Amino acid sequence: MRAAVQRAVDFYEGLTPAALDQLPRLYTENARFKDPFNEVRGVPAIRGVFEHMYASLHKPRFVVTQRIVDGHQCFLVWEFRFRFRRFDTHAEQVVRGGSHLVLAPDGRIAEHRDYWDAAEELYEKLPLLGGLMRWLKRRANG
Numbered sequence: 001m002r003a004a005v006q007r008a009v010d011f012y013e014g015l016t017p018a019a020l021d022q023l024p025r026l027y028t029e030n031a032r033f034k035d036p037f038n039e040v041r042g043v044p045a046i047r048g049v050f051e052h053m054y055a056s057l058h059k060p061r062f063v064v065t066q067r068i069v070d071g072h073q074c075f076l077v078w079e080f081r082f083r084f085r086r087f088d089t090h091a092e093q094v095v096r097g098g099s100h101l102v103l104a105p106d107g108r109i110a111e112h113r114d115y116w117d118a119a120e121e122l123y124e125k126l127p128l129l130g131g132l133m134r135w136l137k138r139r140a141n142g
Contacts (some may be wrong), residue, residue, distance in 0.1 A: 003119045004107030005067060012062040012078070017054050020047050028108045035114035046112075058083040072103045080116075 011019065011026050023043050033039070033046045040046060053060055059082060066077035081097040095117025104110040 001072055001074075001105065004074075005069050007107070008074075008101060008109060009064045009067065009076065012076075013064060015050070015060075015062060017051075023050075025049050026109060027069055027112070028104050028106075031110055031112065032114055033107070033112045036116065039077055041068045056085060059087050072105070074101050074103070075099070076101065078141055101130070 008026060011022065023046060027033075027043050027046055030042055031046060032041050033049060035049075038049050040049060052081065061081050063079045064076050065079060068075045076099045078097060078099065080097065082093055082095075083091070084093065095116055097114055100111075100113045100115070101109050102111035
């Protein structure tokens, strides 16, 4: 299964809009994908998540920094780097998170669950909303 995990890492680190045509080679037909904003099933729906990402963000890319492989599952630690399209900022943003992948016997991904803190990693970086989120965090911490 290590070769299948390497294929997934290579795919995500080299992801482009044109590469989305390769999703059926990476995911099973009825694969499940879940992140803090989406919960979908099937390759067309997973493709829709990535198409929305490309429509909303400028130069999104993944950098896998660690991996743990155990049988038919793995956990990838990654950095998601991008620039906002809608806000007047040229600063590259970084979201740090991880993905739990469950692989089918043929090595394709059957389950994909992303874990990351949307408040800390995304909302706090947005104009206006970021100030509110940081204030709420300070109030909650004491």
